[in-house]
Amino acid sequence: MEPDVKTEVFYGVENTIKAIRRFQSNAKKTWCVCADKTIPTLSASDKLRKGYLDGKARGVKIRYLTEITKENLERCKKVMEVAELRHLAGITGSFAVSESEYAGAFKQSLASEPFDVVVYSNMPELVEQQQNIFDIFWSNAIPAEQKIRELEENIPATKTEVLREAKDTTERVMHFFLNCRERMDACANSTAPSIAISVFKDAYENMKKRGVKTRWVTEITRDNLPYCKKLMEYAQVRHVDGFYGNFGVSETEYISATTVIEAQPVPALMYSNSKEMVEQQQYIFDSFWKKAIPAEQRIREIEEGILFPVETKVLKDLEDIRGRIIALHDNSGEVMVAANTGALHLVHNQFFGIYKKLMAKKANDKHKGIRWAMFIDKDSIDIVKTFLDIGMEIRHVKNMPSMYFAVSDKMYNATIETMDGGKMVQTLLTSTEPLYVQHFKSVFEELWKSGADARKRIQDIEAGINEETEVISSQYQTERVYKAIVNEASHEIMLILPTANAFARDKRIGIIGSLKEASSKKGTRVRVLVYAKEDANKQDIIDLESQGILVNDLSIKPAQKAIEEGAPRMTVVIIDNRTSLVIELKDDEKESFADAVGTSVFSTSRSIVLSYARIFESLWLETRLVAKLQESDRLQREFINIAAHELRTPVQPILAVIELLKGRFANGNAANVELTTTQLAIMDRNARRLQKLSSEILDATRIEAGTLRMDMEVMDINEKMKNMIADAKSWIPQGQSIDIQFKPLSDESGNPIPLLVKADKLRMFEVISNLIRNAIKFSAEGDVITIMTDRKDSDDDDGMAVVISVKDCGAGISAEVLPRLFTKFSADRERGGTGLGLFIAKNIVEAHGGRIWAENNNSSNDEKGATFAFTLPIHKP
Numbered sequence: 001m002e003p004d005v006k007t008e009v010f011y012g013v014e015n016t017i018k019a020i021r022r023f024q025s026n027a028k029k030t031w032c033v034c035a036d037k038t039i040p041t042l043s044a045s046d047k048l049r050k051g052y053l054d055g056k057a058r059g060v061k062i063r064y065l066t067e068i069t070k071e072n073l074e075r076c077k078k079v080m081e082v083a084e085l086r087h088l089a090g091i092t093g094s095f096a097v098s099e100s101e102y103a104g105a106f107k108q109s110l111a112s113e114p115f116d117v118v119v120y121s122n123m124p125e126l127v128e129q130q131q132n133i134f135d136i137f138w139s140n141a142i143p144a145e146q147k148i149r150e151l152e153e154n155i156p157a158t159k160t161e162v163l164r165e166a167k168d169t170t171e172r173v174m175h176f177f178l179n180c181r182e183r184m185d186a187c188a189n190s191t192a193p194s195i196a197i198s199v200f201k202d203a204y205e206n207m208k209k210r211g212v213k214t215r216w217v218t219e220i221t222r223d224n225l226p227y228c229k230k231l232m233e234y235a236q237v238r239h240v241d242g243f244y245g246n247f248g249v250s251e252t253e254y255i256s257a258t259t260v261i262e263a264q265p266v267p268a269l270m271y272s273n274s275k276e277m278v279e280q281q282q283y284i285f286d287s288f289w290k291k292a293i294p295a296e297q298r299i300r301e302i303e304e305g306i307l308f309p310v311e312t313k314v315l316k317d318l319e320d321i322r323g324r325i326i327a328l329h330d331n332s333g334e335v336m337v338a339a340n341t342g343a344l345h346l347v348h349n350q351f352f353g354i355y356k357k358l359m360a361k362k363a364n365d366k367h368k369g370i371r372w373a374m375f376i377d378k379d380s381i382d383i384v385k386t387f388l389d390i391g392m393e394i395r396h397v398k399n400m401p402s403m404y405f406a407v408s409d410k411m412y413n414a415t416i417e418t419m420d421g422g423k424m425v426q427t428l429l430t431s432t433e434p435l436y437v438q439h440f441k442s443v444f445e446e447l448w449k450s451g452a453d454a455r456k457r458i459q460d461i462e463a464g465i466n467e468e469t470e471v472i473s474s475q476y477q478t479e480r481v482y483k484a485i486v487n488e489a490s491h492e493i494m495l496i497l498p499t500a501n502a503f504a505r506d507k508r509i510g511i512i513g514s515l516k517e518a519s520s521k522k523g524t525r526v527r528v529l530v531y532a533k534e535d536a537n538k539q540d541i542i543d544l545e546s547q548g549i550l551v552n553d554l555s556i557k558p559a560q561k562a563i564e565e566g567a568p569r570m571t572v573v574i575i576d577n578r579t580s581l582v583i584e585l586k587d588d589e590k591e592s593f594a595d596a597v598g599t600s601v602f603s604t605s606r607s608i609v610l611s612y613a614r615i616f617e618s619l620w621l622e623t624r625l626v627a628k629l630q631e632s633d634r635l636q637r638e639f640i641n642i643a644a645h646e647l648r649t650p651v652q653p654i655l656a657v658i659e660l661l662k663g664r665f666a667n668g669n670a671a672n673v674e675l676t677t678t679q680l681a682i683m684d685r686n687a688r689r690l691q692k693l694s695s696e697i698l699d700a701t702r703i704e705a706g707t708l709r710m711d712m713e714v715m716d717i718n719e720k721m722k723n724m725i726a727d728a729k730s731w732i733p734q735g736q737s738i739d740i741q742f743k744p745l746s747d748e749s750g751n752p753i754p755l756l757v758k759a760d761k762l763r764m765f766e767v768i769s770n771l772i773r774n775a776i777k778f779s780a781e782g783d784v785i786t787i788m789t790d791r792k793d794s795d796d797d798d799g800m801a802v803v804i805s806v807k808d809c810g811a812g813i814s815a816e817v818l819p820r821l822f823t824k825f826s827a828d829r830e831r832g833g834t835g836l837g838l839f840i841a842k843n844i845v846e847a848h849g850g851r852i853w854a855e856n857n858n859s860s861n862d863e864k865g866a867t868f869a870f871t872l873p874i875h876k877p
Contacts, residue, residue: 007121016118017048020096020103023120024051027098030061032134033083035094037067052082061592065137067091068147076144086141097130104130135476160272169257169269170199176248176255176271177203183213185285186235186248190219191261193227199265204234217288219243220298228295238292241312241433249281256281291435312431321428322350324413325406328430329354332408334368336444338397339404341380344372345422348383359391373397373447376457384454395451398469407440414440452607460606469603475594479509481602482573482581486514489524489575494616497530498569498585505593506571526550529619571597572612580609699836703843710760710847714875717764717802718744718752718789724765725787728772738779740772743788755789755802756875763844770837771806771868778810778865785809794873801850805869812856813866821854845870 010019024031055062062083067090068076079085095104104119121127149155163169177184177200184207186192193216196204207214214235220228231237247256254277256270272278315321329335329351335358337343347355361367369392376384376396384394405414414429431437472478486493493515497503506512518524527550571583579602586598603609702708725742732738744752775785790803813821822842845852852870857863 003122005123007119007123007126010118010120011116013116016105016116019118019120020048021051023096023098023101023103024048024055026101027055027060028058029099030063031055031096031098032063032065032131032138033094033096034065034091034134034137036092037069037072049082056082063134063138065091065134065141068144068151070151073148073151076148080144085144086138087144087147088137088141091137095130097127097134100127102127102130139474139476158274160274160277161270163269163271164267166265166267169266172269172271173200173248173255173266174203176250176253177207179253180207180212180250182251183215184248184250185215185217185282185289186246187217187243187285187288188246189244190221190224192246193218193224193231195261195264195266197227197230204231208234215285215289217243217285217292220295220302222302225299225302229299232295237295238289239295239298240288240292240435243288247281247285249278249285252278254278254281291439293435312429312433312436315428315430316426318424318426321425324428324430325351325425326354328406328408328411328413329358331410332358332367335370335406335408336373336441336448337370337406338373338401338444338447339406340374340400340418341377341383342419342422343404344374344380344383344387346419346424348386349422350424355387355392356390362391369393371395371444371448373400373444373451375400376454376461378461381458381461384458388454394454395448396454396457397447397451400447401443405440405444407437407444410437412437412440452605456606469601469605469608472600472602475597478581478583478597478600479593481600482583483510483514485575485579485581485602486511486518486573489518490522491576492525492574493518493527494572494574494613494620495526495528495530496570496572496616496619497528498571499531499588501588501596502571502585503530505591505596508591509593527616527620529616529623572616574609574613574616577609577613578606579604580612582612699840703840708843708847710763710844712758712760714756714758715761715764717755717757717759717804717872719754720761720764721768721787721789721804722752724768724772728769728776731769731773731776733776737781738776739782739784741784741786743786745789745791753791755791756877757802757848757872758875759848759872760844763848767841767844767870768804768806770841774837774868775806775808775810779808780810783809783865791874792871794871799876800874801871802874803869803871805867807857807867808865809863810865812864813854818854818856822852841870845872849873 008019010016052062064079064083064085065088066072066076066079066085068085068087076085093104095102097103100122102119102121102123105117163172186196188196196216204214216231216235216237217240218224218228218237219241220237220239228237245256246258247254249255252273254272254274257266258268258270261267315324355370358367358370362369371393372387373395374380374384374397376394388394403414403416404419405412407413411430411432415425415427417423417425417427419425472481495515497506503512515526515528519526569585569588571585572580574580581600581602583600584598585596587596590596699708721742721744725740728740732740745755746752772785772787779785786807788803788805788807790805791800792803794801822838824836824839842852850871850873852868854866854868856866
């Protein structure tokens with residue numbers, strides 16, 4: 001029975017302790033605590049500690065979030081004995097949430113006593129809300145071990161701050177310079193070199209003496225040229241036109257100033273030692289450094305007055321803007337545009353003739369044409385089709401940049417205006433600076449590579465297919481999406497699990513259960529590629545296969561080889577060939593799904609989804625082919641061993657008799673050499689075994705080649721069986737008593753009814769004798785072998801068929817052999833034989849238009865053994 005939904009408030013220490021203990025006892029799977037820095041005293045106290053220990057003993061996953069300080073350090077270490085602990089600076093408030101309940105504390109009377117007021121609730125909406133809040137805090141927190149190490153080893157805590165006093169900013173910048181060990185990189189506008197030389201010259205000299213490598217990127221102008229030359233004594237300097245912004249970055253720290261005044265201290269400064277921010281700014285600096293030109297080159301240009309047709313400027317006059325747009329196209333060898341629908345309408349209204357002219361030049365191989373990247377929706381279909389009709393290439397790009405631009409091989413134009421309805425651009429940024437041109441060409445190429453063909457996008461929109469691709473950074477969101485799409489599957493699920501642990505984690509979060517339900521209840525086709533290395537996983541796979549789920553094993557080579565050689569390990573799921581989710585495997589040793597995975601990519605893009613589907617199909621086919629090859633190789637080795645044994649067995653007695661005769665000849669009594677009847681029988685029996693073996697191998701070869709011949713004639717199968725039974729009794733080993741009974745189909749008087757079939761007599765003898773000999777081989781002293789004929793409707797509804805069956809009382813057919821009974825080399829190791837007899841029998845029967853099968857007798861009726869039966873079409877005169 002579901003518990004009543006309720007929210008209660010408890011007052012007083014005694015009542016609050018009871019409420020918290022009840023919450024602790026009710027937690028079954030997870031238990032998350034968020035508390036301020038004073039609370040670890042309480043959580044590890046005698047009054048509540050027992051609840052934590054009990055929860056841990058029950059296997060409850062306990063997570064604890066607080067601010068770890070020097071004052072509560074030892075208490076936090078106690079908490080780590082019973083829970084996974086993380087640190088979040090400045091966390092306030094105290095609450096706990098499990099899978100079904102919430103407990104919040106709002107007041108505390110004494111630091112050594114529990115809460116005075118506790119709010120309890122099992123309202124699902126509140127529980128889910130608080131769990132989401134906790135998960136957000138948890139994802140932003142750092143492991144307790146890291147924070148404790150920082151406190152114990154006096155490692156500076158991560159700090160980001162803004163300083164506004166000149167004295168403070170100067171002091172912080174000086175400390176920044178002193179803390180540089182190996183390098184210091186700075187990006188600054190044209191004013192900054194004067195500050196570096198006037199205010200911080202001593203710091204630069206000090207860094208130079210200490211061997212710190214210093215690099216600068218700035219705009220070198222005629223006005224700051226003396227400062228830049230002086231700066232080059234301490235640093236490697238490069239130039240970028242129009243650079244704006246001021247920041248410095250070292251191995252561990254980052255500083256940034258929004259504004260600087262020539263030769264004056266920095267008025268405001270931002271400082272951070274956050275690893276992520278330092279790495280980000282280092283990346284930004286490196287990008288500018290690669291694009292900048294050496295200071296020596298720029299200084300020479302300024303001093304020698306060299307004029308370059310290189311400029312970057314902002315245009316606001318409409319005629320200038322129009323002329324610049326025309327100039328970009330008229331002087332181009334190719335044009336690349338990243339803009340919206342409004343820009344396309346603008347071109348159509350005012351520059352369409354130019355576009356048609358360029359596309360005509362492309363048709364004559366005099367221009368590379370125009371490529372346009374944009375977001376295509378239902379409203380833009382008509383205008384896009386207009387430009388597609390003149391031969392322009394267009395791709396749909398989901399995430400377009402906020403700045404729209406056109407770039408040729410010589411120039412680029414850019415604007416942030418939306419140009420709604422084809423409105424003319426009011427402000428245009430334009431440049432012929434090669435570095436900028438190359439940069440925007442690179443940006444365009446990245447957009448182009450990520451885009452989808454416009455015609456395909458239009459087809460999808462008109463068909464009502466909405467495509468999207470989303471990068472999911474939250475592991476908890478990934479888990480929710482994973483579960484949702486698997487549960488929504490209707491036709492097919494394809495799943496790649498790269499490791500045995502990934503399979504175990506998916507089982508824990510319910511994915512494997514959902515696969516079983518989809519297969520058994522909805523009839524969804526489910527296929528799984530899984531790395532089944534451990535026995536436990538292999539048992540799970542057997543359970544999956546029993547639910548109708550198809551499974552292939554990635555642990556067979558070459559799939560295993562690719563994984564072991566470092567191929568990216570990702571969980572990939574494709575749903576109905578419409579949706580895909582690719583999940584990065586970050587740490588396979590983690591038991592929790594959220595802790596083990598990293599970023600994921602969700603997509604409904606048809607091209608992306610079908611690409612992963614093709615990858616899956618290739619792996620699926622590869623693993624199945626490899627498995628078949630391995631099975632074929634195993635059967636071939638078994639046959640070679642069996643054939644060698646079968647050849648050796650009859651040869652040994654023949655050789656023994658020959659050796660006996662040779663011995664008699666050697667004694668000089670050639671005239672008296674005689675063969676006894678027993679010796680002749682031994683040689684005859686074993687020679688016939690050799691003949692049978694060679695005949696079976698020859699027949700198997702003819703079957704494979706399709707050259708097995710049949711000499712058909714009409715005969716009465718009952719009469720044929722009657723004659724064969726008489727011969728069969730001679731096949732019983734001497735000294736063994738086995739009763740062979742023939743029960744033909746008979747009339748009311750007991751007279752056999754003629755059953756005419758058109759067949760090859762010798763081949764029919766081969767089939768029936770094989771079945772009878774097998775029955776004798778598997779029978780024991782006193783057993784009965786029953787051979788019967790009957791008549792039934794033909795399987796193909798085309799007349800009647802004769803049924804011939806051979807039933808024995810032996811051990812039956814083993815579960816291992818039964819599925820491959822009529823295949824080549826399916827011999828039972830304990831009973832011997834080549835495993836070719838039933839394979840040949842099956843092909844002979846099928847060549848006559850019949851069918852052969854075998855089954856174990858009904859054990860519920862105390863019947864042992866097995867029954868082999870086959871059908872032949874009744875001959876129509």
